[in-house]
Amino acid sequence: MNQLAVHKDDENRLLKTKNVVDDIVLDKYRTAGHIAETGMSYAIDLINQMYHLQSQPIKPISQICLMVDSLMAKALQRVYTKSENNISKPTCFNVNEILSNYSPELDDPIEVFKEGDVITISLGVSVDGYVADSSHTLVIYPAGKKPVGPLLGPKADAIVANHYIKQVVTSLLGLSLVPEKIPVEIQNDYGRQVSSKLLKTVVESIAEAFNCRVVPGSEIRVIRRFLSGQNEFLQEKGYKGIKWTEADQEALILSKLGLEDTTNTNIKPAEFFVAPGEVYQVNVTVASIDEFSELGLVTTEELNKYTGLNNKSSDSNMNMDPHIFVRDFIINYHLKLKSSRSMLGKIDKAFSVFPFKLSFLSERFPLQDNTEEEIEAVKKSFTESKFGLSEVLNHNLINGKPIKILKYLPVKSILGESSIRFNDVNALKLIKHESIVPTKSTESFSVVLHEANNEVVQLTGSQGPVFCQSSYQLQNVVIDQLIRLLGDKYGVKLKTVRAGAVVSDLRMEVKMETD
Numbered sequence: 001m002n003q004l005a006v007h008k009d010d011e012n013r014l015l016k017t018k019n020v021v022d023d024i025v026l027d028k029y030r031t032a033g034h035i036a037e038t039g040m041s042y043a044i045d046l047i048n049q050m051y052h053l054q055s056q057p058i059k060p061i062s063q064i065c066l067m068v069d070s071l072m073a074k075a076l077q078r079v080y081t082k083s084e085n086n087i088s089k090p091t092c093f094n095v096n097e098i099l100s101n102y103s104p105e106l107d108d109p110i111e112v113f114k115e116g117d118v119i120t121i122s123l124g125v126s127v128d129g130y131v132a133d134s135s136h137t138l139v140i141y142p143a144g145k146k147p148v149g150p151l152l153g154p155k156a157d158a159i160v161a162n163h164y165i166k167q168v169v170t171s172l173l174g175l176s177l178v179p180e181k182i183p184v185e186i187q188n189d190y191g192r193q194v195s196s197k198l199l200k201t202v203v204e205s206i207a208e209a210f211n212c213r214v215v216p217g218s219e220i221r222v223i224r225r226f227l228s229g230q231n232e233f234l235q236e237k238g239y240k241g242i243k244w245t246e247a248d249q250e251a252l253i254l255s256k257l258g259l260e261d262t263t264n265t266n267i268k269p270a271e272f273f274v275a276p277g278e279v280y281q282v283n284v285t286v287a288s289i290d291e292f293s294e295l296g297l298v299t300t301e302e303l304n305k306y307t308g309l310n311n312k313s314s315d316s317n318m319n320m321d322p323h324i325f326v327r328d329f330i331i332n333y334h335l336k337l338k339s340s341r342s343m344l345g346k347i348d349k350a351f352s353v354f355p356f357k358l359s360f361l362s363e364r365f366p367l368q369d370n371t372e373e374e375i376e377a378v379k380k381s382f383t384e385s386k387f388g389l390s391e392v393l394n395h396n397l398i399n400g401k402p403i404k405i406l407k408y409l410p411v412k413s414i415l416g417e418s419s420i421r422f423n424d425v426n427a428l429k430l431i432k433h434e435s436i437v438p439t440k441s442t443e444s445f446s447v448v449l450h451e452a453n454n455e456v457v458q459l460t461g462s463q464g465p466v467f468c469q470s471s472y473q474l475q476n477v478v479i480d481q482l483i484r485l486l487g488d489k490y491g492v493k494l495k496t497v498r499a500g501a502v503v504s505d506l507r508m509e510v511k512m513e514t515d
Contacts (some may be wrong), residue, residue, distance in 0.1 A: 019224040021277055021448055025130060026457065029279065029448055031079050032132035033459025033497040035125045036446075039072040040134050040463065041499035043091065043121045051113060051140055061111050062104040063375065065091045066359060070366035071502070072125050080128055086354045088131045088228060089124035090324050097436045099215065099285065099300055099404040101324050105359055106379040108319040113140045118155055120285075120442040124228075124460075126354060131228040132497075133281060134460035135444030137162070139468075151468035154288035158441035160470040161210035161286050164479070165203050166443045166461060169220065169282050171482040172199055173447055174456040174492030176274040181491055183481045194274040196220075196242050206479065207286045208252070210472045213298040215285035215406060215440065218244040223281045223446070226353055240272055249297045253411055256295055276451035282461075283444040287406055287437045296410040298437055302402040322400025326355045333395040339388035344397060355401060358385045406437035455493035462496050 021029070046067065050058045059067075068091040076085040092103040095117050104111060113119060117140040124133030137159060139151055150156065172194050175182050179192045190198045199220055207214050221229060221241025274280075287298045303320040327347055335341045346361050359365055362381035367374050392398050445461025474480075485491030 019279075021279065021450060021452075026448060026450060028080065028083075028127045028130040029132060029446075029459055030457065030497050032125050032127040032130055033446060033457075034500060035072055035075045035079075035127075036123060036132045036134050036460050037462060037497060037499040038075065038502065039068050039091070039123050039125070040121060040136060040460070042071050042502050043068045043123070044136070044138065044463070045502070047113070047119070047138065047140070051143055054143055058112055060104075060106075061093050061113070062106050062108055065093065065103050066106065066365075066367060066375070066378065067370055068123065069357075069360070070370075072123065073360075073366035076125060076127070083128035084126075084352060085128065086126045086351060087124070087356070087360070088126040088354050089122060089133050090355060090357050090360075092120075092122040092324075094120040094122065094442070096438050097405045097440070099217070099406055099440070099442075101322070101401045101403045103323045103357060104319060105323055105357065105382060106375065107383060108323075115140055115142055118439060118441070120440075122442070122444065126226075126228075129226040131223060131281075132446045132459040133228065133283070133444055134446070135283065135442045136461070136463045137441040137443065138466050151466060152471070154290040154439040155441075156468035157210045157290060157470045157472055158212055158286050158288045158439050159465050159468050160472075161207055161212045162284060162441040162443045163465040164206050164474055164483070165284050165286070166282070166445065167486055168202055168206065168479055168482045169199065169284070170445075170447060170456060170458065170494070171486040171492050172202065173274055173280055173282075173449060174486070174494065175482075177276050177449055177451065177454050177456070178492065181485060183478055183485075185478045185481075196269075196272045199274075200242050200248075202479065202482075203284060204248070204252075205476070206474065209474050209476070210286075210288070210470055211290050212286040212288050213249060214244050215287050215298055216245050216248075216300055217404075218284045218286075220280060220282050220284070222278050224279070228281055229283075242269075246297055246299050253295060253297060257411070274449070276449050279446065279448050281444070281446050283442070285440055285442040287440040289408065289437075291439070292408050292410075292435065294410040294412070296408050296413075299407050299409055299434075300404045301407050301434075302404055320403050322402055324355045324357055324401040325398045326401060327351060327353070327398050328396060329353075331396050333397060335388075335391055335395070335397075337388055337391050339384075340391040341388075343385055343388040344392055347398065358382050358389065361385050406440055407434040408437050409434050450495075453493075455495050458494060458496045460497070462498060 043064070046064055049055045069087060072087055079085065090103050092101060094100055094102050095113065100122070118137060119140065120135055120137045122135040124131060139155060176194045182192055186198065204214055219229065219241055221239070223229065289298065335344060343361065347356065350360070359378050359382045362378045364374050364377040364381065393400070443461065446459040448457040448459065450457050487494045
């Protein structure tokens with residue numbers, strides 16, 4: 001695997017600048033969080049207006065993505081104007097079984113949401129390399145009607161489980177600032193430090209309590225300036241975090257089968273401890289397995305135009321080609337086409353190490369007033385940009401971020417392949433045995449463990465869950481204690497960055513608010 005590829009101008013900032021959270025750095029993080037939270041609030045408001053209140057016409061998903069990205073891009077132009085500010089994660093609407101990276105362009109087939117869809121909105125921004133990302137899950141209710149009661153069933157189970165996970169992880173990270181507040185029951189087993197083992201165990205136990213699984217790719221990690229896990233293709237030096245894989249479901253499944261894991265073939269990551277002054281990105285997806293009677297594991301599959309949903313479902317016209325790209329600065333190649341050279345020049349100038357969409361290259365991006373004329377202009381320039389795309393992609397100068405979906409694989413299918421090790425499950429030819437996992441919840445948020453003020457600054461993730469009720473109950477005294485400590489004057493001190501007001505479409509106030 002390659003080491004992290006960065007532009008030479010960023011090397012000094014990445015490798016030699018210490019990531020000390022002083023007042024200036026904290027303000028940049030808070031500014032990024034404020035813009036990301038406002039973008040999330042705007043996206044949710046658009047969904048409510050179009051689908052629930054019916055106060056404005058329903059627009060294609062591609063256009064909603066463009067509107068939200070335009071709002072954030074315009075806000076970034078107004079803050080720290082001498083710094084390099086970017087959208088760190090283009091707006092995605094990951095529907096039902098789609099796990100990540102679904103952000104259609106204007107020339108894709110028109111796609112709208114349907115009643116009952118579970119949608120995860122994901123987005124993020126960077127202010128001078130300091131990143132705040134966010135994901136939140138909601139449900140499309142019947143048009144024009146208020147819910148007569150709470151959401152029930154597996155969808156509610158996944159959403160409630162992730163709500164508890166978000167609260168407890170925030171509390172545990174904050175306890176690194178006040179270790180004397182760690183509950184005695186935890187101290188007896190883990191000591192007076194918050195460890196990666198403790199975080200992992202608590203997250204998995206909450207998911208299991210709601211008959212859910214933590215989805216591979218979920219992550220709790222330290223982020224640094226310009227380094228926030230934005231490039232899945234490269235290995236980051238000095239990585240500190242927890243990342244779930246299929247193998248993490250192995251112990252649970254073996255236990256249910258009455259088998260003992262006696263081998264040591266899994267390479268366990270080194271345990272680490274949460275430290276004050278660090279900045280964390282939490283990105284956890286849980287999937288309900290209530291629909292499945294057979295014991296199995298949740299895995300992921302990368303889609304493309306040959307394996308995408310448009311080839312598997314007659315009622316779906318989604319384009320599964322990558323919509324989001326990232327530059328690889330390690331690769332050098334003299335492009336032959338003028339259009340390709342022009343495209344690469346714009347990419348190098350505008351996006352640095354962060355992901356982008358081709359529509360961001362348009363001179364009419366960001367949208368100013370969301371008029372049909374503007375949208376058609378972006379669509380036209382996007383079509384022109386595609387002329388140079390093939391050569392740039394073919395020489396790996398940029399990489400597409402694949403769209404991923406969730407699958408459920410029965411254990412007996414793995415056993416039938418003479419293997420009970422789950423590390424390489426994706427390499428096994430077991431597609432015929434897999435089923436779609438339609439119910440999941442993703443919550444992602446950024447927090448700063450501000451040592452000087454002894455408080456957790458929650459940059460993103462202030463949204464509460466949709467109105468729902470699970471049939472399962474979380475009966476764990478220690479987890480209840482951790483939740484009560486969050487925000488309590490005797491526990492973890494919490495400051496939350498709030499969204500600003502969107503004064504009109506594509507315009508927002510930049511003034512920040514915190515609780």
